[in-house]
Amino acid sequence: MTKVTLFKGDGIGPEICESVVRIFDALKVDVEFEPFEVGEAEYYRNGALIPNAAFDSIERNKIILKAPITTPIGKGFRSCNVQLREKYDLYTNIRPAKSLPNVKTPFENIDMVIFRENTEDLYVGIEEKIDENTVHATKVITRKCSERIIRAAFNYAVKNNRKKVSCIHKANILKMSDGLFLSIFNEIKEEYPTIETDVYIVDNACMQMVMHPEKFDVMVMPNLYGDILSDLSSGLIGGLGFLPSANLGDEVAMFEAVHGSAPDIAGKNLANPTALLLSACMMLEYIGKEEPAKQIRSALFEVLEEGTVRTRDCGGTATTTEFTDAIIEKLN
Numbered sequence: 001m002t003k004v005t006l007f008k009g010d011g012i013g014p015e016i017c018e019s020v021v022r023i024f025d026a027l028k029v030d031v032e033f034e035p036f037e038v039g040e041a042e043y044y045r046n047g048a049l050i051p052n053a054a055f056d057s058i059e060r061n062k063i064i065l066k067a068p069i070t071t072p073i074g075k076g077f078r079s080c081n082v083q084l085r086e087k088y089d090l091y092t093n094i095r096p097a098k099s100l101p102n103v104k105t106p107f108e109n110i111d112m113v114i115f116r117e118n119t120e121d122l123y124v125g126i127e128e129k130i131d132e133n134t135v136h137a138t139k140v141i142t143r144k145c146s147e148r149i150i151r152a153a154f155n156y157a158v159k160n161n162r163k164k165v166s167c168i169h170k171a172n173i174l175k176m177s178d179g180l181f182l183s184i185f186n187e188i189k190e191e192y193p194t195i196e197t198d199v200y201i202v203d204n205a206c207m208q209m210v211m212h213p214e215k216f217d218v219m220v221m222p223n224l225y226g227d228i229l230s231d232l233s234s235g236l237i238g239g240l241g242f243l244p245s246a247n248l249g250d251e252v253a254m255f256e257a258v259h260g261s262a263p264d265i266a267g268k269n270l271a272n273p274t275a276l277l278l279s280a281c282m283m284l285e286y287i288g289k290e291e292p293a294k295q296i297r298s299a300l301f302e303v304l305e306e307g308t309v310r311t312r313d314c315g316g317t318a319t320t321t322e323f324t325d326a327i328i329e330k331l332n
């Protein structure tokens with residue numbers, strides 16, 4: 001039995017977690033969840049975003065399934081997500097955007113995988129007030145972090161029979177920082193002669209992704225562009241409710257939906273649990289449990305394909321519970 005630390009999160013977090021846990025239970029997946037309240041609500045209750053017992057659990061289990069956590073804007077605490085990525089050095093953020101059965105969008109056959117550097121760039125959180133009207137923010141790009149994310153993207157391409165890796169940058173303006181990232185990409189690509197490569201300036205990449213998404217296969221980029229382009233990629237496949245992700249380090253791995261806590265629909269049983277469920281499937285594959293991952297994906301795809309039970313974000317009227325029930329029915 002594999003033990004997994006489960007963060008129930010804020011907003012819609014507890015609702016989508018319940019959906020995943022029910023589906024795992026129905027299939028009798030060989031995973032035991034250790035659930036924890038974390039996030040904003042926990043902070044106001046007990047004074048810590050992540051309780052110590054949850055850190056102890058992570059350090060024992062090394063695997064986290066995490067629901068979204070609210071990050072209040074402005075002063076106060078630092079994003080829980082950024083903290084976890086830093087503490088456990090979860091440097092590889094993988095966000096696969098793939099068209100889903102019968103989820104209609106203006107695009108077809110989308111199949112791109114974004115590799116987002118997860119530990120530096122503007123997310124180091126160094127901001128300096130120069131005077132009342134001027135603030136500087138520091139963008140950090142290092143050889144070490146660039147090399148490891150670029151290598152991770154190429155290794156993934158080789159392992160998964162992908163054809164191409166594209167580098168996304170803004171080296172025309174950020175000549176030193178993104179210039180370093182781009183030059184490391186150009187060095188490392190020489191080690192992978194079977195993989196095609198190309199490079200895009202980030203603004204052009206945005207246009208190409210909506211005009212010619214078929215051009216993209218595996219994509220690698222610094223942190224901020226990865227954050228923005230991956231939300232864009234979710235729009236190509238039906239919205240944030242559908243985009244899963246993995247955050248991998250050398251020791252700990254964390255799986256989560258790309259979306260946030262969706263306060264506008266929280267507590268209403270309206271959330272689409274697909275993104276967290278697909279993240280849970282990525283987790284199962286990571287721990288070598290391919291079979292239950294396959295069964296869950298195929299039950300989910302059947303429900304989507306039939307199209308009679310779907311959540312509001314993709315044009316249906318089903319509640320989170322009804323959508324979950326429909327998936328469970330397909331498992332039986």
Ligand code: NAI
Nearest residue numbers: 068069070071240241258259260261262264265271272313
């Ligand atoms: P959001 O992703 O929570 O919501 C954006 C829009 O997408 C909303 O209209 C929401 O209803 C919809 N949406 C998102 N997930 C959905 C789902 N599963 N089913 C149906 N509709 C869904 O982004 P927002 O509003 O910018 O952020 C809310 C909070 O979440 C903020 O505090 C933010 O910092 C936090 N956040 C946390 C993340 C994490 O924990 N990994 C990631 C992104 C944001």
